[in-house]
Amino acid sequence: MEKNELTTREQLKKYFETGKYPTQSQFSDLIDSLALKEDVMTNKEAAILANRLARIDNAFIYYFTNSIEDLKFSVVVSSQDEEDQIITVKETNNAVVKQFLLGSAPYTIKTKKISGERLQETEYYLLSYQINQSYTIYRMFGNNLDTFSEGFEFGELDNIGLPIQISKGYYGKKINVLNTSVKFVNKTEVPIQYRIQASGWGSIYRIEDTVTDHYDLGDYLNFYYNADLIKVSQSIKCEIYNADNDELLTTGYLYAGQNQNSWNGGQIVEVRNVRIECNYSADEK
Known part of the structure; x- marks a missing residue:
């Protein structure tokens, strides 16, 4: 009966030890042990590889x-x-x-x-x-x-x-892009990141100012903060203002002794220019 088992790595090495002359069949063993580009794996071989990965x-x-x-x-x-x-x-x-x-x-x-x-x-x-x-x-x-x-x-x-x-x-209508400028001011010593989410649109966490390119599916922006306050004894509040008239729009609280990557910062609606100011809080709620 023909053997279907491949020669082990250690046996192949012995074929090519100094002073030895590998035979034709031993070279065949070596070639059969290699995976060539044109080889197509069987379903079983593919499953074994996937399990290893x-x-x-x-x-x-x-x-x-x-x-x-x-x-x-x-x-x-x-x-x-x-x-x-x-x-x-x-x-x-x-x-x-x-x-x-x-x-x-x-x-x-x-x-x-x-x-x-x-x-x-x-x-x-x-x-x-x-x-x-x-x-x-x-x-x-x-x-x-x-x-x-x-x-x-x-x-x-x-x-x-x-x-x-x-x-x-x-969506039943033509969708257009809306732009809102966001300036971020962190007045604390705690590293704070913010991100923005809207209908069909979202951003990564960042610390730099940005300009959104969200859609008029819904002209609103939800804000979230990422900050580690486990070793901080005072809570922080992040207030969002309409930068055109300094109207306070919403406030989010980051509580002392906690570490969260999704602090809720509130929602603003139909505003094109905002400013976020984060500072230590004396009136946390």
């Missing part, structure tokens, strides 16, 4: 899509010790596709190519992704929405997995 700490992207047959959406993943890796998100009919990332963290992700979309006048693509497991970022694109384009930075991956979802939706 699942037990290591490689980061990965997993995505699922619906109704994006005509869309070509590629992202480029950069790491500190490997060449850039390009991953193309394709139609999956809501099945999950998982792809491991090469190299080591930190990973940064940018869009590489978006093309081939065919949409009705009031249809748009909705993208959602999580570089941090504590919140989801949303972006819409297609038709007149061109703010999400090649070179858009997802941010630095702060998790072992990056979920991406793309779907197509009919």
Whole structure:
């Protein structure tokens, strides 16, 4: 009976010890032990490889899509010790596709190519992704929405997995971009980050001033803060003002002795120019 077992690594090494002359069959053993580019794995071999990968700490992207047959959406993943890796998100009919990332963290992700979309006048693509497991970022694109384009930075991956979802939706109207300028002033010694969420739109945590490009699906902005106050004895309040007339719009409290990455900072509606001021609080509620 023909043996299907591959020769062990140690046995192969013995074939090529100094002074030995490997035979034709021994060279055949060596070649059969290699994985060549044209080889196609069986389902069993693929399952074994997937199980091995699942037990290591490689980061990965997993995505699922619906109704994006005509869309070509590629992202480029950069790491500190490997060449850039390009991953193309394709139609999956809501099945999950998982792809491991090469190299080591930190990973940064940018869009590489978006093309081939065919949409009705009031249809748009909705993208959602999580570089941090504590919140989801949303972006819409297609038709007149061109703010999400090649070179858009997802941010630095702060998790072992990056979920991406793309779907197509009919909104019944043309969607336009709205811009709100945000100035951030931190008067404390505590590092504080803020992020903004709106309908179909969201941002990463940041400390610098920014300008939103949210949508008129709903002209409102929700604010959240990230700060560690475990070793801080005094609470902090972050007040949001209409920068055009100094009207106080909303106040969020960050409580002493706590560490949270999603402090609720309140909501503002139909304001184009705001200022956030964070200071130690004497009137926490």
